[in-house]
Amino acid sequence: MATKEKLSMTWLFTYLKPVRGKLALLLVMLLISTALQLINPQIVARFIDTAAEDGLVSSLLLLAGAFLIVAVSNQLITVAVSYIGNDVAWRSTNKLRGDLLRHCLKLDMRFHNLKTPGEMIERVDGDVTGISNFFAMFIVQVIGSFVLLAGILGYMFNVNVLIAGVMTLFTLLAILFMVIIRNLGVQSSKKERETSAALFGLIEERIAGIEDVQANGHVPYVMNRFYRAMRSVAITGRRAWMLRIIPWNTTVVLFALAVTAVLMLGVHYYLTGKISLGMLFLIYQYTQMLNDPIEMLGDQVQEFQKAKSGMLRSRELLSSRSEIVSGDQELLPEGALSLEFEAVSFHYSEDKPVLNNLTFRVEAGERLGIIGRTGSGKSSLSRVLLRLYNINQGVIRIGGIDITKLKLPALYQRVGMVTQDVQLFDGTLRDNLTLFNPDLTDEQVLETTGRLGLSTWIEALPNGLDTHLSSGGSSLSAGEAQLFALTRVFLTEPSLVVLDEPSSRLDAATESMLQLAVDSLMKHCTGVIIAHRLATLEQVDKILMLGDGHILEFGDREELASNPDSHYAKLLATGREEELA
Numbered sequence: 171m172a173t174k175e176k177l178s179m180t181w182l183f184t185y186l187k188p189v190r191g192k193l194a195l196l197l198v199m200l201l202i203s204t205a206l207q208l209i210n211p212q213i214v215a216r217f218i219d220t221a222a223e224d225g226l227v228s229s230l231l232l233l234a235g236a237f238l239i240v241a242v243s244n245q246l247i248t249v250a251v252s253y254i255g256n257d258v259a260w261r262s263t264n265k266l267r268g269d270l271l272r273h274c275l276k277l278d279m280r281f282h283n284l285k286t287p288g289e290m291i292e293r294v295d296g297d298v299t300g301i302s303n304f305f306a307m308f309i310v311q312v313i314g315s316f317v318l319l320a321g322i323l324g325y326m327f328n329v330n331v332l333i334a335g336v337m338t339l340f341t342l343l344a345i346l347f348m349v350i351i352r353n354l355g356v357q358s359s360k361k362e363r364e365t366s367a368a369l370f371g372l373i374e375e376r377i378a379g380i381e382d383v384q385a386n387g388h389v390p391y392v393m394n395r396f397y398r399a400m401r402s403v404a405i406t407g408r409r410a411w412m413l414r415i416i417p418w419n420t421t422v423v424l425f426a427l428a429v430t431a432v433l434m435l436g437v438h439y440y441l442t443g444k445i446s447l448g449m450l451f452l453i454y455q456y457t458q459m460l461n462d463p464i465e466m467l468g469d470q471v472q473e474f475q476k477a478k479s480g481m482l483r484s485r486e487l488l489s490s491r492s493e494i495v496s497g498d499q500e501l502l503p504e505g506a507l508s509l510e511f512e513a514v515s516f517h518y519s520e521d522k523p524v525l526n527n528l529t530f531r532v533e534a535g536e537r538l539g540i541i542g543r544t545g546s547g548k549s550s551l552s553r554v555l556l557r558l559y560n561i562n563q564g565v566i567r568i569g570g571i572d573i574t575k576l577k578l579p580a581l582y583q584r585v586g587m588v589t590q591d592v593q594l595f596d597g598t599l600r601d602n603l604t605l606f607n608p609d610l611t612d613e614q615v616l617e618t619t620g621r622l623g624l625s626t627w628i629e630a631l632p633n634g635l636d637t638h639l640s641s642g643g644s645s646l647s648a649g650e651a652q653l654f655a656l657t658r659v660f661l662t663e664p665s666l667v668v669l670d671e672p673s674s675r676l677d678a679a680t681e682s683m684l685q686l687a688v689d690s691l692m693k694h695c696t697g698v699i700i701a702h703r704l705a706t707l708e709q710v711d712k713i714l715m716l717g718d719g720h721i722l723e724f725g726d727r728e729e730l731a732s733n734p735d736s737h738y739a740k741l742l743a744t745g746r747e748e749e750l751a
């Protein structure tokens with residue numbers, strides 16, 4: 171455990187490095203503020219003694235002026251410290267947020283399948299917010315508090331050893347207590363963050379599925395789940411909070427005892443004439459002031475517990491590794507790419523094989539149509555081809571090269587995929603077509619959309635390419651969304667394209683537009699089409715029929731069509747499109 175804690179601290183310091191200049195400035199300002207805090211009670215003590223001895227009014231005015239200047243300066247420094255502290259917190263935690271998001275975007279689909287988007291938001295932002303105050307203030311305030319304590323106690327030892335002894339004992343007890351129980355709330359704070367992430371996950375999931383929720387009268391059920399999730403957050407939150415405030419409450423009790431003891435001693439020394447009234451005030455004031463740094467340390471211990479649970483979760487996330495490891499080969503043959511599956515097997519979970527020993531080859535420039543019943547493994551085949559998952563056995567080659575040996579960017583540059591579930595992003599039509607790539611000009615975009623037959627559609631929009639689209643894609647039909655996605659892929663000029671056709675019924679006009687677009691797109695590349703319509707299969711060179719993850723049939727389309735015993739010929743004869751689904 172000790173080494174783990176050490177590790178999490180070193181990991182944190184890398185984020186503080188870029189702001190170390192500002193941290194140093196913070197520390198200097200805090201030290202000045204500490205000195206000013208120590209000086210002011212001395213001025214007041216001198217003021218009391220001067221007044222008690224019937225001193226000069228001018229001396230009293232001078233002391234009052236000095237007090238005012240010191241107090242105002244201290245306040246100004248406090249404001250500046252808080253400004254710089256916030257700045258440091260944002261700068262360092264934004265870098266961490268960026269690293270977490272980048273890391274998550276590179277994690278494999280097995281990881282993402284287990285996490286809801288709401289949970290990811292909590293992990294990338296919520297956990298980090300918990301760390302931010304720690305980043306900003308922890309180190310400087312802990313150092314500042316210790317300096318203030320040392321200043322007060324050091325001075326008191328010069329004045330009266332017994333009183334200083336009582337104050338030191340109290341201080342050490344309070345600090346010792348906090349050190350001993352500083353980890354008390356860490357696990358419960360971590361649990362609190364987990365339940366909160368689950369709550370956000372639930373809200374996001376249900377809002378994303380609002381159509382289904384409303385259409386199925388699912389609202390009471392959703393509310394029930396929501397209340398249960400909120401109850402968990404409340405219970406874990408209350409427990410975490412209680413465990414965090416115990417150290418603080420304990421020091422309050424200790425402090426009351428210390429003030430009583432010091433005051434009794436001080437009054438005794440004053441009554442026996444050993445100290446002046448001003449000194450009695452100073453002793454009282456310094457004892458009161460001990461509370462501030464100790465309370466500050468207590469607050470920081472609380473913050474530390476909160477931050478530590480966030481740090482543990484963030485570090486856990488950053489140390490999770492993607493199962494998809496990039497290869498180091500970059501070069502693929504020019505032009506269309508051949509595709510080869512050799513004895514490929516794949517499963518999501520060990521107890522359920524999804525693809526079984528698939529072997530087939532598609533030559534460069536050919537088109538392959540994949541058919542099979544629902545759940546036969548068609549989409550899974552396209553996912554392993556794009557390396558969204560690693561296969562469990564066999565080799566997949568593109569252009570003769572094992573895809574695991576290829577650099578991932580090289581693979582994605584040459585291979586495109588259009589899924590049924592097209593994602594729109596909040597932005598203009600242009601942004602959505604180019605995927606925010608500023609290098610693609612409007613001419614390129616319009617030329618491509620023109621070739622795909624989308625010109626009339628774009629011209630009909632009020633602002634053309636500048637039309638704003640909202641995320642989610644509710645404004646597009648399935649066919650339009652596919653045309654859209656085809657444009658995106660087309661703009662990247664891929665050498666191998668995997669296309670999952672929409673299975674929903676398209677109107678005749680959109681269907682022919684889609685067909686034209688596909689033909690146009692596939693002219694210069696190899697195509698793998700998960701076919702949902704017999705019409706599409708007329709355009710392909712080869713057909714692969716999947717059944718329960720096995721190849722039921724693979725061959726040249728024309729040969730299969732002319733063989734009355736083939737599945738494909740039977741499909742053609744009966745025209746049963748549902749077999750393709």
Ligand SMILES: Nc1ncnc2c1ncn2[C@@H]1O[C@H](COP(=O)(O)OP(=O)(O)OP(=O)(O)O)[C@@H](O)[C@H]1O
Pocket residue numbers: 283518519524542543544545546547548549550551751
């Ligand atoms: N992310 C996943 N995790 C676990 N199992 C999955 C996952 N995705 C699919 N499966 C399972 O793998 C099998 C093949 O699914 P796949 O989506 O590849 O079939 P499909 O032929 O594309 O079906 P459809 O035509 O309905 O899209 C199914 O039994 C499915 O339940």
